[in-house]
Amino acid sequence: MSEPIIHAQELAKAYQKGATQAFALRRATFTIQPGEFVAIMGPSGSGKSTLLYTLGGLVRLTGGHYWLAGREITQLSEHELAQVRNRYIGFVFQSFQLLPSLSALRNVELPALYNRQARRDRRVRARTLLERVGLGERLDHRPPELSGGEAQRVAIARALMNDPPLLLADEPTGNLDSANGAAVMALLDELHREGRTVIMVTHDAEIARQHANRILLIRDGVLEQ
Ligand SMILES: Nc1ncnc2c1ncn2[C@@H]1O[C@H](COP(=O)(O)OP(=O)(O)OP(=O)(O)O)[C@@H](O)[C@H]1O
Ligand SMILES: [Mg+2]
Numbered sequence: 520m521s522e523p524i525i526h527a528q529e530l531a532k533a534y535q536k537g538a539t540q541a542f543a544l545r546r547a548t549f550t551i552q553p554g555e556f557v558a559i560m561g562p563s564g565s566g567k568s569t570l571l572y573t574l575g576g577l578v579r580l581t582g583g584h585y586w587l588a589g590r591e592i593t594q595l596s597e598h599e600l601a602q603v604r605n606r607y608i609g610f611v612f613q614s615f616q617l618l619p620s621l622s623a624l625r626n627v628e629l630p631a632l633y634n635r636q637a638r639r640d641r642r643v644r645a646r647t648l649l650e651r652v653g654l655g656e657r658l659d660h661r662p663p664e665l666s667g668g669e670a671q672r673v674a675i676a677r678a679l680m681n682d683p684p685l686l687l688a689d690e691p692t693g694n695l696d697s698a699n700g701a702a703v704m705a706l707l708d709e710l711h712r713e714g715r716t717v718i719m720v721t722h723d724a725e726i727a728r729q730h731a732n733r734i735l736l737i738r739d740g741v742l743e744q
Contacts, residue, residue: 522589524685524716525551525574530583532569532740543569545740546583553684556707556717558731560724566740567720568689574718575687576604588684605633609678611688615670617662623649623673624658630680648676652706668699675706686710688719692726704730 530547533540543566551557559567572578573585576592585593592603609630610616617626627645636644649658652672662670671691678686688707692700708730711717721727727734736743 521553523550523586524553524555524588525549525718526586527574528584530570530573530585531581532566532573532578533581540581542581542740544573547737547742549735549742551716551718553716554711554714555733556711556731557719558727558734559718559720559737560722560727560734561737563722565737567737569740570735570737570742571687571689571718571720575608575610576600601633605630605681607683607685609681609683609686611671611674611678611686611691613690613693615662615667615674615694617670617673617677619662622659622661623654623665623676626662626673627676627680630677634681645676645680648679649673652676653702666699667695668702671695671699671703672706675703675710679710683715685716685718688717690720690722692721692723700726 528548530544531542532544533542547570559570561567569578573580580593584591587603588607590603592600595603624642624645627648628641631641631644646658649655652675654669654672654676657665657669665673686707691707692703695703704726707717707719719731
């Protein structure tokens with residue numbers, strides 16, 4: 520068997536709530552193999568986003584150990600962590616998180632600004648990715664001039680800019696109608712078929728059943744496999 524892309528051991532995250540600590544994540548232990556499509560489900564406030572952002576190296580853990588592609592990232596400095604994130608992970612958010620003042624093309628280029636890629640190569644790749652998600656005609660549009668479905672496809676193109684093996688998506692269809700949601704899911708399926716690992720938070724049991732090969736259920740910060 521190949522090396523897991525993710526191995527999490529007793530991950531814990533607590534937030535300070537007044538004088539007490541509230542645990543958003545408690546002793547989560549699990550492994551994800553390369554090429555899986557995993558859905559994270561659970562009630563609102565159960566810790567789904569906290570878990571996803573923990574896997575994305577965006578949350579400082581209260582406890583536990585986390586290996587990404589064989590490297591324990593809980594030991595890394597902020598700078599090293601940023602490099603690992605940039606190389607291994609593409610993020611897609613419910614609310615797209617595009618920069619409103621930049622064109623679609625510039626938004627997609629952003630993750631490559633931290634690499635030493637030549638500007639022209641960067642631009643060509645961003646354009647190719649936007650064409651791939653069906654937005655070749657929208658390169659110069661700014662996010663306020665895009666529909667929600669288009670904005671989410673720009674966000675997916677951005678997530679692919681550094682060709683990461685792992686895609687993390689937090690309710691990627693949460694702000695979309697069913698037709699645009701289906702288009703976004705078709706894209707995620709395609710990226711999964713190419714061999715990428717996809718981990719997606721969703722409220723929609725039907726979407727999880729149709730697209731994921733495994734569901735991680737979380738309740739009050741506790742994983743139920
Ligand atoms: N930065 C933070 N500071 C304090 N508490 C937080 C913070 N982020 C999350 N929490 C708390 O942690 C718990 C889990 O939050 P999280 O956002 O992970 O839930 P969720 O399952 O994604 O919910 P939803 O389905 O509504 O998006 C909640 O009680 C939330 O209030
Ligand atoms: Mg959430």
